[in-house]
Amino acid sequence: MTLSTMLSTMAAGMLRTCGIFALTLIGSLPLGMVVALLRKSRSPIVRGIIRVYISVIRGTPLMLQLLVWYFGPFYLFEWSIRGWRFPALILGFIVNYAAYFAEIYRGGIESMPVGQYEAAEVLGYTKTQTFMRIILPQVIKRIMPSITNEVITLVKDTSLAFTLAYQEVFSLAKQISASQTSFMPFVIAGVFYFIANYAVQFAMERIEKALNYYR
Amino acid sequence: MILEMKNIEKHFDDLEILKGISMGVDSGEVVSIIGPSGSGKSTLLRCATFLETIDGGEILYMGKEAAHTDANGKVVYVHHKELREFRSYYGLVFQQFNLFPHYNVLQNLTDAPIEVQHRSKDEAEETAMELLRKMGIEDKAKAYPYQLSGGQQQRVAIARALAMKPEILFFDEPTSALDPELTGEVLKVIRQLADEKMTMVVVTHEMAFAKAVSNRVIFMAGGVIVEQGDPAQVFDDPKEERTKQFLRVFER
Ligand SMILES: Nc1ncnc2c1ncn2[C@@H]1O[C@H](COP(=O)(O)OP(=O)(O)OP(=O)(O)O)[C@@H](O)[C@H]1O
Ligand SMILES: [Mg+2]
Numbered sequence: 001m002t003l004s005t006m007l008s009t010m011a012a013g014m015l016r017t018c019g020i021f022a023l024t025l026i027g028s029l030p031l032g033m034v035v036a037l038l039r040k041s042r043s044p045i046v047r048g049i050i051r052v053y054i055s056v057i058r059g060t061p062l063m064l065q066l067l068v069w070y071f072g073p074f075y076l077f078e079w080s081i082r083g084w085r086f087p088a089l090i091l092g093f094i095v096n097y098a099a100y101f102a103e104i105y106r107g108g109i110e111s112m113p114v115g116q117y118e119a120a121e122v123l124g125y126t127k128t129q130t131f132m133r134i135i136l137p138q139v140i141k142r143i144m145p146s147i148t149n150e151v152i153t154l155v156k157d158t159s160l161a162f163t164l165a166y167q168e169v170f171s172l173a174k175q176i177s178a179s180q181t182s183f184m185p186f187v188i189a190g191v192f193y194f195i196a197n198y199a200v201q202f203a204m205e206r207i208e209k210a211l212n213y214y215r
Numbered sequence: 216m217i218l219e220m221k222n223i224e225k226h227f228d229d230l231e232i233l234k235g236i237s238m239g240v241d242s243g244e245v246v247s248i249i250g251p252s253g254s255g256k257s258t259l260l261r262c263a264t265f266l267e268t269i270d271g272g273e274i275l276y277m278g279k280e281a282a283h284t285d286a287n288g289k290v291v292y293v294h295h296k297e298l299r300e301f302r303s304y305y306g307l308v309f310q311q312f313n314l315f316p317h318y319n320v321l322q323n324l325t326d327a328p329i330e331v332q333h334r335s336k337d338e339a340e341e342t343a344m345e346l347l348r349k350m351g352i353e354d355k356a357k358a359y360p361y362q363l364s365g366g367q368q369q370r371v372a373i374a375r376a377l378a379m380k381p382e383i384l385f386f387d388e389p390t391s392a393l394d395p396e397l398t399g400e401v402l403k404v405i406r407q408l409a410d411e412k413m414t415m416v417v418v419t420h421e422m423a424f425a426k427a428v429s430n431r432v433i434f435m436a437g438g439v440i441v442e443q444g445d446p447a448q449v450f451d452d453p454k455e456e457r458t459k460q461f462l463r464v465f466e467r
Contacts, residue, residue: 119313122264123327123379124302133326137317214316215361 001180009176010185013169014192020093020158020168021196025151027094032101039106050102057099063163066092070164089164097154104146108139141211148204155197169193217242217277217304217383217414218263222284224271225258232258234438235272240383243412247425247446250435251461256418259435260385263416264307265298276304277382303332306376310388312368314360320347320371321356324378332379339378346374350404366397370404377408384408386417422465426450434458 039050057065069088073079081088112135120130159170169192173185218240225233232255240246248256261267263274265281269290274282281301282292292298315323324343328334334342347353350370352363360368369389376384386405390398402424408415409428419425425432426446433443434455442455453459 113313115309115311115313116315118266119309119315121266122302122305122307123375124299124331125327126299129330133330134315141317214359 001176001182003184006176006180006182006184007188010169010172010188010192013167013172016166016168017158017161017170017192017196020089020161020166021154023090024093024097024154024158027090028097028101031094031098033105035098035102036105036109039102054099054102057096058103062092062096062157063160065096066160066163068092069095085164085166089161089166093154093157097150100150101147104143104150105139107146108143109135111142112138141214144204144208144211148201148208151200151204152197155193155200159193216240216275218416219275219278220259220263220272221275222272223259223262223269223274225255225262225267225269232438233262233269236435236438236440237272238433238440238443240414240416242382242414244414244431245409245429246416246431246433247429248416248418248433248435249420249422249425249461250441254435255438256435257387260307260387260416260418264305264385265292265302266307268292276301303379304382306379306381306384308369308372308376308384308386308389310391312360312365312372312392314368314372314375316360319357319359320352320363323360323371323375327375328378342380343374343378346377347371349407350374351400364397365393366400369393369401373401373404373408383414383416386415386419388418388420390419390421422450422462434461436461 035050035054038046039054041047041050066089069092070081070085073084074081116134116138117130120134125134158168161168162171162174165171169189173189176185177183216239218238220239221237223233223236224231236255236259238246248259250256258267262269269282271284271288271290272282273280273284279301280293281298282290284290293301315326318326321340321343324346325336325339328339328342329336344353344356347356350373352367352370352374355363355367355371360371363371369392373384373389389405390401393401398421402421405415405417406424406428417425417429429446431443432446432449434441434449434453434457436457442449442453442458449458450462453462
């Protein structure tokens with residue numbers, strides 16, 4: 001296999017890796033906010049469920065969670081898992097990352113000085129207006145560094161999709177390396193992850209800078 | 216009467232902080248509240264502005280009841296939607312300013328009028344610029360709070376409260392967080408508002424200011440009003456021993 005056929009075979013895997021990355025963020029960034037708000041719910045049952053969810057997610061390996069999402073429906077309900085690979089994978093990633101983002105949001109929300117809430121309340125803002133206009137924009141700025149960390153971890157975590165034999169760049173690298181007895185696919189994958197992370201860091205830095213118009 | 220508070224009681228856990236305070240504020244009146252630390256001055260303002268719920272008594276704005284105590288001794292507030300309407304009657308200036316750091320000065324002054332009172336952007340901005348001129352900081356309209364001195368920040372906070380066109384303005388030690396050389400510029404604008412007959416209640420440790428600007432001084436200690444009256448009388452000829460003792464500390 002020439003280097004260029006190797007590259008073009010792996011390019012499809014790179015695209016799939018980017019797909020996992022993008023879908024996970026699109027799903028987990030908002031879901032994390034919902035989870036963070038439910039954690040403050042008035043109902044102790046809801047709060048309890050959320051707390052269990054977060055501690056289970058954080059207390060078990062993502063690789064194991066992916067296997068449970070994929071094989072769980074079959075073992076529990078004897079459902080056919082044909083066509084279920086990709087949905088299970090994305091669900092596993094979203095539900096996992098939402099828990100981590102939720103904790104980051106919670107920390108950010110709790111770090112807001114009470115004076116901001118009180119000033120808004122006295123001015124007559126509703127609870128929703130206070131959160132959306134006053135609290136959330138400041139929280140986003142405060143948590144940007146932690147979000148960056150998680151997003152960079154996610155770039156690398158996408159390789160866990162090999163657990164479900166999904167053909168993203170890392171799975172392909174393993175396969176091609178074994179069939180061609182070549183180390184090259186791993187080098188290509190490594191360079192890809194490195195460049196992807198570099199791009200993510202660049203983008204996040206731009207966002208952080210854009211938010212630096214106030215202190 | 217703009218504000219009437221009757222027999223206000225407030226406790227935190229078992230600690231009684233306000234022990235039946237009654238006070239009324241007429242239109243155009245400037246009332247200063249003085250008293251030792253921990254006497255409940257801030258708590259009283261926080262009850263008046265619904266940041267704390269009272270445990271007994273009545274609160275009325277413009278003769279309308281916002282909270283009362285029922286026959287069983289339980290305090291009942293009007294529905295929270297109605298309570299928000301009461302908020303348009305007053306403004307509160309905090310010791311720590313509490314400006315919105317992500318908004319520039321103009322946005323700090325216009326966001327609530329536009330979003331809460333549904334006024335047009337043009338009108339809100341016009342009102343805001345007028346207020347900034349009055350506060351002597353019209354050149355700071357596009358600045359962010361972190362770029363301002365404490366005295367300028369507090370003047371923005373006063374303007375932000377005034378932008379809502381309240382009937383009454385509360386101040387909780389508006390100059391206590393400022394360096395001494397900056398207190399003057401803030402006291403000056405409050406004095407100017409007093410000259411324009413803005414109704415105000417000012418908790419302060421600035422005795423000279425209280426004496427010069429207010430129509431009435433209330434001396435609070437231990438959760439009750441010990442003495443109140445004309446500033447000249449309270450400051451120069453206090454009747455209560457507790458007041459004399461408090462004022463002696465300040466004369467030194
Ligand atoms: N949220 C709270 N929980 C418990 N105790 C409180 C709370 N807020 C105030 N207190 C107590 O109530 C008392 C009165 O406090 P307050 O802040 O009203 O006093 P103050 O007259 O404004 O004093 P200062 O001049 O120091 O500002 C104090 O003993 C304070 O510790
Ligand atoms: Mg106080």
